[in-house]
Amino acid sequence: MMSNDNNKQPAHQPVPAVVRKTNVFTSVIWLIPLIALIAGGWLLMKDIRNRGPEITLLMDSADGIEVNNTVVKVLSVEVGRVTRIRLRSDQKGVEVTARLTADAKDMMRKDTQFWVVKPRIDQSGISGLNTLVSGSYIAFTPGKSEETEERFEVLDIPPIAAIGQNGLRLKLIGLNDKMIGAGSPVLYEDFSVGVVESAEFNPQDQTVNYTVFIQSPNDKLVGENSQFWLQSGINIETTGNGIRVDSAPIPALLSGAISFAAPTGGDKGKPAVNDDTFELYNNRSEIDNLPTERSLYYTAFFKQSVRGLVSGAPVEYKGINIGAVADVPYFAQNDSLKLFENGWIPVRIRIEPERMELNADAQSREYWQNQFQTALSKGLTATIASNNLLTGSKMIELDDRPSESAKLKPFADYNGNVVIATRGGGLDDLQAQLGSLLEKFNKLPLEKTVGELNGSLRELKATLNSANALISKPQTQNIPNELNQTLRELRQTLQGVSPQSPLYGDVQSTLQSIDKTLKDAQPVINTLKEKPNSLIFNSNTKDPIPKGSR
Structure with a gap:
């Protein structure tokens, strides 16, 4: 019975409580993804905020360009990187995609210019040597246009005008016998005031077209009457006074240059504006021999040789330069067919009145025409004289001294020009006389x-x-x-x-x-x-x- 008493349970026995311990390490693990999510979102927002436009660059080849390695710079500051390179659909080059930063977002304008910076040697010197180590990169010059753009042509050479530089851009066209390259200097009185931006030859009309940029404030030197000409490295001129050597600045010695100035004896006129077009002459002598509104033309016939007499040769009266030879020979239509029949060589000369108005007021063209006609009536004649014994160049000398030699004047008027009487003279005439004397001497017994x-x-x-x-x-x-x-x-x-x-x-x-x-x-x-x-x-x-x- 006692065992039964011992097995008897109490009526209300308490239930033991279960105590669960919290794991601190498990709760921290859940914070890491949360922090990563927050950081990723922050980086994403920062990337979106700093990301600039994606632009397309059109190039002839991808030489030196690598994806994720080639950077885009402005003023030597990295503002982007190349992300993709592919061939163009027209198979005329490659198409390079670059992602820019937000700093360059407002710089992508319609007139923005891109070029590849790499080692280069040209008339401007040596540039891009730092890319031998770092590799080539793409640089650009921000534009000023109001229109934005995302597709650009990459130039072969750097643009001439610097960022934010003001100046005057002009177009020059000329029938020139030589051509200078982009980067050559533009000179005014041997001072460099600008640079040649581009030079192209037009095969249709065989002209050379230049675009030049004159930096401010030098652009005020250019007027609507300004004259432009090619300046060679070393200019050697032979005249009656001897040989003159004119050396240009060092940049012009290497590549040539373009010079300009106001007309001789005139002013530059109204200030030039952007995209004005001017004619480009071969040299300064060609400008000096340009005819004026008061120019007088005459024709002279010579029986002697005209070797050494060229267009532009001086016409002098008692040592004073009063004109230039306009055309030699100057045959009218079909007159050259009678060359051996007549033996005449016509030469057209041009008289410039302003060269005779020394310390005097300018006179009308009719005044000088009457003066010259009076001189012709009194016996003014033309003679071929030596201009330089060393080079053999000739000139026309006008003289009013009486002479017993026969004067040649086959016409009173030739091709609309008054004919000037001519006579032999100079070394050619002396040689003829010596030859005649020696011939007579040889005939003696x-x-x-x-x-x-x-x-x-x-x-x-x-x-x-x-x-x-x-x-x-x-x-x-x-x-x-x-x-x-x-x-x-x-x-x-x-x-x-x-x-x-x-x-x-x-x-x-x-x-x-x-x-x-x-x-x-x-x-x-x-x-x-x-x-x-x-x-x-x-x-x-x-x-x-x-x-x-x-």
Whole structure:
């Protein structure tokens, strides 16, 4: 019974409580994804906020460009990176996609210019050496246009104008015999004031088209009347005053340059504006020889050679340059077909009145036309003269001196121009005269004359030998001694004659005559002793001139 009592449970037994322990490590693990999510969202928002536009760059080739390696820079600051490279659909190059930062968002304008920076050697020097280590990159110049753009052409060379630079952009067109490249300087009075942006040859009209940029404030030097010309590295001019060497600045020596200035004796006119077009001349001399509104034209005909006479050669009057040769030769229609028939070479000259208005007021064209016509009526003639003996260049010289030489004036008017009378002159005329003189001299019978002269000399030599033989004989040399002996004997004989006798007087008179004769003969005798041939040759007379040489 006791066992039953022991197995008896109490009526209300308490239930044990279950105590669960919290794991702190498990709760922290759930915070990591949350933090990562927050950080990722923050980075995403930052990337979206810093992300700029995606642009497309059109290039001829992808040389040096690599995806995720090639960067895009402006002012040497990285603002983007290349993300994709693919061929263009027209197979004319490649299409490069680049992602820019937000800093470059407002720089993508319609006139923004891109180019590839890589090692380069040109007339401007050496550039891009730093890319030998870092690799090529794409640079750009922000534009100023109001329109935005996402597709750009990449240039082969860097643009000329710097960022934010003000200036004047002009177009030049010329029929030039040479062409300079982009990057060449633009000069004003040998000072660099701009640069050539582009140079292209047009095969249709065979002209060279340039785009030049004049930096501010130098753009104020350009006016609507400004004249542009090509400036070569070294310009050598040969004139009548000698040889002049004009050396341009060092950049022009390497690649050439374009120079400009106001017209000679004029002003530049109104200020030029962007995209104005000017004509480009080959050199400054071509500008100096441009005709003016008052230019006077005349024609001169020459029988002599016109070698060395070219267009632009000076026309001078008594050393003053008053014009230039306009055309040589200057044949009217079909007149050149009669070249061998007439032998005339027409030359058209241009007279510039402003070159004669030295320290004087400008006169009308009619005034100078009347002045020149009056000079022609008084005998003004034209002559081809030497301009430089070293180079053989010629010029036209106007002269009003009277001359006996024949004047050539086949027409009073030729092709609408008054004809100026011409005459020979200069070295060509002198050579012609010398040639004529030598021709006459060659026609002389010189051989016959020399033969006769040699015969006369032989006869004269024989005569001299005979005279010398006669003088050298003892009898001839004893004549003076014998005469003296005879006179002494005569004096002894007369001593016996009385002075009062008539015979004495006659003898004395005879002796005086003989003595005078001997005194007169003494110089002759002395001369014969010194020069035995003096009786044949008279030293006071000139030598005879052969007849053949007169």
